[in-house]
Amino acid sequence: EEYLFDAEDAADRFRVPTANRILETAEKILNDTEKVIENMYSELDDLLDSEKQSRKIAEEVVPHIRSLRNLLLQDLYAYGSAEARFEEEINKCQLKLEHFYYETEQGNYYEAHQIITNLQQELNDLEERLETFPAIYRQCKIELPDQIHQLKNGIEQMKADGYQIEHHNFQKELRDLEEQLSVYVTRIEEQDDQTVFDFVATIDERISEIYHILEEESKARNYVDKHLQNFEKLIEEVVDEFKLTDEEVTELQKTYYLEGSDLELYENLEKWIHQLERQHMKIKQDLADEQQTYTALKDELETNYQDLQKLKEAHQEFKEQISTIRKDEIEAKEKITVLKRDLFEVNRHIEKSNLPGIPSFIWNQMDDASEKCERVLEKLAEEPLDMGQVSHCLNEATSSVETLIKQTETMMEQAYLIERIIQYANRYRSQYPVLSARLSEAEKLFRECQYEQSLEIASESLEEVEPGALRRLEVKINVKIPS
Incomplete structure (x- = not known):
């Protein structure tokens, strides 16, 4: 109002700029005041909403406390000496609820809301601990000690039955576990200790391991x-x-x-x-x-x-x-018989060949093969019989006979081919003096038993006067002519 009066006074005196500045200031103050009022309304709404939420939580907390007290009273034995500390926690929760009501009556809605929400969380936590405690307490106080007792009795019985398990030192280990269990029972009766869950799991696992060892020992005895x-x-x-x-x-x-x-x-x-x-x-x-x-x-x-x-x-x-x-001896005798027969057949074939002569290397190879066959027979006649030596000599004889057969077959083929080539080339002798001379040289080598050289000269000579003749001759007589 004061700013408005000042603005009116300035206007009456025709001081327009001053009046405008005063009005602007007044408008700003009005806007700020309006915002403050809006914030107050908002805070009031929040306060009323908080009070409403707190009442709703309190309606849930009251029966929650009652249910926890009933849960504790239903089976006091399940909690042992811990019943007193749980009862004390419930009583503290009841006092916090009463404190909530007091702060609410005093209009301290924010403080009251904080108290009731914290109390709700504490009750949820307490309920969880009340529900899990009996099982872990029973395990520590009754079940695990009973299992250990039974296990100790079983160990003693196995020792009496002759099982050598003393070196495992199970009895001392189990006594130590019993003492630790007793300590944990006292501890969890006095306060919460989350390590008890890991400890119980460890003991349970160890008991199973010991039973497994004893079971394996029993199975081993049966085996x-x-x-x-x-x-x-x-x-x-x-x-x-x-x-x-x-x-x-x-x-x-x-x-x-x-x-x-x-x-x-x-x-x-x-x-x-x-x-x-x-x-x-x-x-x-x-x-x-x-x-x-x-x-x-x-x-x-x-x-x-x-x-x-x-x-x-x-x-x-x-x-x-x-x-x-013994089987190797029989096989060796059979094999040398075959080799001797092969030698005979080669020699017979040579004698019937009507060749002008036999190259010395053939006779040398035949002598070598014959000597090696005789060597095998000598080894077979020795006592004691060394089959290792027999096998070695037999391999040498086999190789020598096979070489002889191959050389003889090659010689026979060469002689046959020379005769056929010369017969075929004779048609050109009168026309080609050089060819005639070469064929005469081949015939001379043939008579001297140099069949390979003779074949080479005859083949080359014919091919010079009639290219392709050798190939056609191969087809006709069905024999491969060496190139």
């Missing part, structure tokens, strides 16, 4: 009781079989020479059998002395079974190996 005698029977069978093999080897050595590798394998088999016998006796002694766990004995017995199987396979392989010695 040892069931398979130990059977293994002894199997190794006796192997020993008996090896005695037969030993007798067979003794007989073989009278007739055959055994390779060093064969004898080494035989000696290793014998050592292997003795080693398995010693290992078996050790298991029996450990079992009698009660110094080993059944799990360890089972592992040793399983290893022995695997070794025994490998021994039987090696023994069978050795028997098959020595059994082939």
Whole structure:
């Protein structure tokens, strides 16, 4: 109003600029005041809304406190000594509720709202702890101690039954766990401790592990009781079989020479059998002395079974190996008979060939093949028979005879081709003096048993006067002419 009066006074005095400035100031003040009033209304609305929300939460909190108290009273034994601290927490929540009502009556709606929302969260947290406590408390106080007690009794019974499990030191470990459980029971009765959940899980897992170890020990005992005698029977069978093999080897050595590798394998088999016998006796002694766990004995017995199987396979392989010695001798005799027959056939074929002569390298190769065949027969007649030497000499003889056959066949083909080429080329002799001279040279080499050189000269000479003649001649006589 004061600004308005000043503006009116300035206008009356015709002081227009001053009046305008005063009016602008007054307008700004009015706008600011209007904003303040709007903010006050907004805060009032928020306050009223907060009070409304608080009343709604309080309506939920009251029965919530009552339900938690009932939950606690329904089974006080489930909470043990912790019942007192939970009751105290509920009472504190009740006091906070009363404080909420007091602040509300005093008009401190914001403070009251903060109290009731915090209280609601505390009650939710308390409810969760009240619901989870009985189970974890029962585990620590009753269930796990009972399980440990039963496990300790089971361990003592297994020890009485002859199980060697002292080295695990389970009894001390379980006593320590019992003491830790007792400490945790006292601790969670006095205050919340989230580490108890991890501890309980660890104990539960460890109990399962111990049961598993004991179960495996029991299974191992059943395995040892069931398979130990059977293994002894199997190794006796192997020993008996090896005695037969030993007798067979003794007989073989009278007739055959055994390779060093064969004898080494035989000696290793014998050592292997003795080693398995010693290992078996050790298991029996450990079992009698009660110094080993059944799990360890089972592992040793399983290893022995695997070794025994490998021994039987090696023994069978050795028997098959020595059994082939006689068969190899028979096959060698049959093979040398065939080679001797091949030599005879080659010689007969040469004699019937009507060739002007036989190159010296053919006779040399025949002599070499004959000598090597005789060498095989000499080796077969030796005692003891060394099949290694026989096989070596037989391979040499086979190679020599095969070389002789190939050389002889080549010589025969060359001689046949020379005759056919010269017969074919004779038609040109009168026309081509050079050809005639070359053919005469080829005929001379043919008579001197130089069939390869003769064939080369005859072929080249014919091809010079009639290109393609050799190829046509090949087709006609169905023989490949060397180029």
